[in-house]
Amino acid sequence: MRIDILTGLPELLESPLNHSIINRGREKGLVEIYVHDLRDYSTDNHRSIDDYAFGGGAGMVMTIEPIDRAIQTLTSERKYDEIIYTAPEGEKYTQKTANKYATFRNIIILCGHYKGVDQRVRDHLITREISIGDYVLTGGELAAAVIVDSVVRLLPGVISDETSALTDSFQDDLLAPPVYTRPADYKGWKVPDILLSGNFPEIEKWREQKAIERTRERRPDLLDDNEERE
Ligand code: ADE
DSSP: OEEEEEESOTHHHHHHHSSHHHHHHHHTTSOEEEEEEGGGGOOSTTOOOEEEOTTOOSSEEEOHHHHHHHHHHHHHHSOOSEEEEEEEEEEEOOHHHHHHHTTOSEEEEEEOBTTOBOHHHHHHTOSEEEESSSSOOSBSHHHHHHHHHHHHTTSTTTSSSTTTTTTSTTTTSSOOOOOOOSOSEETTEEOOGGGGSOOHHHHHHHHHHHHHHHHHHHOHHHHGGGGGGO
């Protein structure tokens, strides 16, 4: 898979994309991630990528030209399955969207800016607006990092334990059950006996039961489509 990220603040993405699991995916050749500085596509002497809003109002707006040039350059080289713009007004990002993106070959993520982007970018150049939640970030870079992280960990071979991505919270609309490790008794706080029993079918049943209980307590909205489980 190939992910191209367009941003005015490439430094913000360095750390999240160069560590741990994402980096492992890159090193294994399972994902290529390119961060493009939108200023490199600006034609003005100051490399600016924003300007005053027509009609007045506080704050600068990201201009269309560098974004269009960057997108045209990339799309002339290959076909993209999705050109995403990160913004609080977008569709809410969920595990289902991450699963879908993990099947794509090429995506572009354009990082928004809290002051906004020329509406013509949204109308003509992108294919999807994505929000990572109902709160406002100063820019879309952190949202892009969230999208990349959640997608890359799903690519086959990135996480060494292949089943672990499939048993995540949300994969079956349930939150993950509790997990324990050694010691079996810490200051009298004991691991549930069933997990020490070696009875794996019963352990599986217990885990599913706990996942349902936890979901019912914390996120009953997720169970709405799964009444038959109860
Ligand atoms: N940019 C600012 N806030 C955002 C959000 N909640 N999701 C995606 N991009 C954003």
